[in-house]
Amino acid sequence: MPAQPSHKPSGNTGQGPRHDDLRADARRNRERVLEAAREVFAAHGTDAPMSAVARRAGVGVATLYRRFPTRTELLTAAFDDQLAECAVFFETALADPDPGHGLYTLLEKVCTTLVTDRGFDTVLMTGFPGALDYDRERAWAEEGLARLIRRARDAGQLREDFAPSDIPLLLLAVTGLASQPPDTALPAARRLLTYLFQSFQAHPPATPGPLPPAPPLDLTGLNLPA
Amino acid sequence: MPAQPSHKPSGNTGQGPRHDDLRADARRNRERVLEAAREVFAAHGTDAPMSAVARRAGVGVATLYRRFPTRTELLTAAFDDQLAECAVFFETALADPDPGHGLYTLLEKVCTTLVTDRGFDTVLMTGFPGALDYDRERAWAEEGLARLIRRARDAGQLREDFAPSDIPLLLLAVTGLASQPPDTALPAARRLLTYLFQSFQAHPPATPGPLPPAPPLDLTGLNLPA
DNA sequence: GGCCAAGTGGAGGGGGTCGTCCACTTACCG
DNA sequence: CGGTAAGTGGACGACCCCCTCCACTTGGCC
Structure with a gap:
């Protein structure tokens, strides 16, 4: 496991007091x-x-x-807390003996946060290269994710043509749901995730697993005229 | 087939000249x-x-x-043109003898438009009840879509627990990709659509069909700290 | 060509956000 | 308790966007 970049005792930015001795x-x-x-x-x-x-x-x-x-x-x-939380989820996933399960749980958790705490998507997705050790953290996440995926694929739990970039793809897709009211967005995210994850599997069962309940989405304004 | 609401010769709003005799x-x-x-x-x-x-x-x-x-x-x-185009795609889908294929093609086309013509999502998704025969058009779309889905399911091409609301779900998800540059968003949309559609199937083949190429998404700013 | 209704551009008032500045208040240390 | 530096609030000028109004221009019909 790569050494995690230490975060909480955040590197002093150089100017201004650290916020815990205000x-x-x-x-x-x-x-x-x-x-x-x-x-x-x-x-x-x-x-x-x-x-x-x-x-x-x-x-x-x-x-x-x-x-x-x-x-x-x-x-x-x-959203620093949420970010830290995600890092924990990540750790947990890496530690899970069943890599597929670990990956799923990770995504489930992150997606939930994404849809629950609005605005978090801005922070998570559009990385602010301003952040000090941005490059380091990112490399860390990238490497960890790659390892998680490799393990899952080696265990025969992910299809051959699954690409690491499918993770950001999924996250981006979930972001699109966040425009809905949270009561809708949360079940929507769960269902989307389930659909996708079933597709990610290397050997889908003959009859696919059950889905979480459908969200109350109507085709509001699918005003297709003719 | 329900009578389409006539659109192009748009009902005069009552005030102002029709725009073709300006x-x-x-x-x-x-x-x-x-x-x-x-x-x-x-x-x-x-x-x-x-x-x-x-x-x-x-x-x-x-x-x-x-x-x-x-x-x-x-x-x-x-975006009136795009809207009209979508309606045509819709017609085509309804006319397709293979309902599953029709549905897929419809979604493929709509998603492409959604990702190519930025801003169109606003028009398509957040219906403007201001539009004159908004209710009528919407009911029409709803009924048509329901019929398309029913046909596909009856033909054994959609899993039992597929819900009509999974269509807006998919559209919303694709919307989330539109934040990316078009070169990325388009392949991303195609891949997402393929993944999802494979999951929608009633009896997925033992080895899933091929995927379109992965988009060049990195986990930009997946700055998971620890 | 000439008339005039339809069409036009740009100035400007109203409203709202940004980010700074400075006189005032307050925690903390000796 | 008193001094002082850290902290604070709200007013304010700069900017931007919305949308209306009106003096001017122009297309089309006779």
Whole structure:
């Protein structure tokens, strides 16, 4: 296993105090802002006005800008927990003795987060090369994923022509579901994942496994005229 | 077959001249604006500034607003051709003696359009109830689709637990790919569609059919930290 | 050619977001 | 307790987008 890039004690960016030795009130406000950001981004999309986040946090805009000079910094900080969680899922998958099961569980978890915590997709998918050890983390993820896939394929659980890029493909597809209300998006994601995973298998059973329930999607506005 | 709602000779909205008996220059400008709209929407998303569309069309904003008072009117008008095309695909699918093949071809075509003409998803998916015979067209699409599916299932080409709502599910998923550059999005859509369609089948062959080539997706920004 | 309704462009008021600046407040240390 | 630097809020100028209004131009019919 490649050494994970240490993350939580995040490399100091060079300027500004590390956020855990801020003054007490400042740290409190920082937390509030992050929570507000998650809520606002979830409710109104990732380009909701900064002032809305500040208002929701009960804080002046200046405070917000002082802590998070750019929108993307706020975004990444707001979803740092989810990112860390994903890393744990990843670890778990790598440790699973059944690689296929591990992969499925990993995807299931990530997809759920993707669809539940709106705005997280922006952070997960459109990598911000600004992040310090972006390259390192990415290489790490890439290598780990490749290994997971190789193991699953060697175990005869993935079809020969499965490509590693099918993972981002799947993630991107799930992202498309996130525009729906969460009650719809979650079952939709599960069903999509199941469909796809059944297709990923090397030797599908004669009768395919059961599907999770269909989401309440109608063809809203499939206004095909003639 | 349900009578198609007549569309092209569009019911006059009540106010304003039908757009084919505008003055010659006005009609020319209208066309220019629509083309500009498609280009601008494709390049900068569906909420690019109206003024940008006007500028690109070499036309004043007033002209644009006179012809298309609201953004959604511009949007629907801009993609009217694509919408009509989809309706034709639909007809073709309904007429296909092999319902499974018809369904696949339909989806393949629609997905291609969805991924090629950016902004079209907004029109296709988020139905604008403003459209005059919105309800009628929608009911028509719904009934036709249901019939197509029923035929395919009766022919033993779709698994029992396939749900009609799996179609919007698929379309939504493809929409998620449209954020990628077209060169990537198109092969991605094809591959996704193939995967899904293989899963939709009632009796998948022991070794699944071949896949279209994998798109050049890397896990850009899958910056899973640890 | 000449008339005039249809068509046009661009200026500008209203509204909203961004990000900074500065006078004020407050936590923490001695 | 008092000093001081860290922290704060909200006003403000710059910018951008929306959409309307009106003085000007132009196509088409007689």
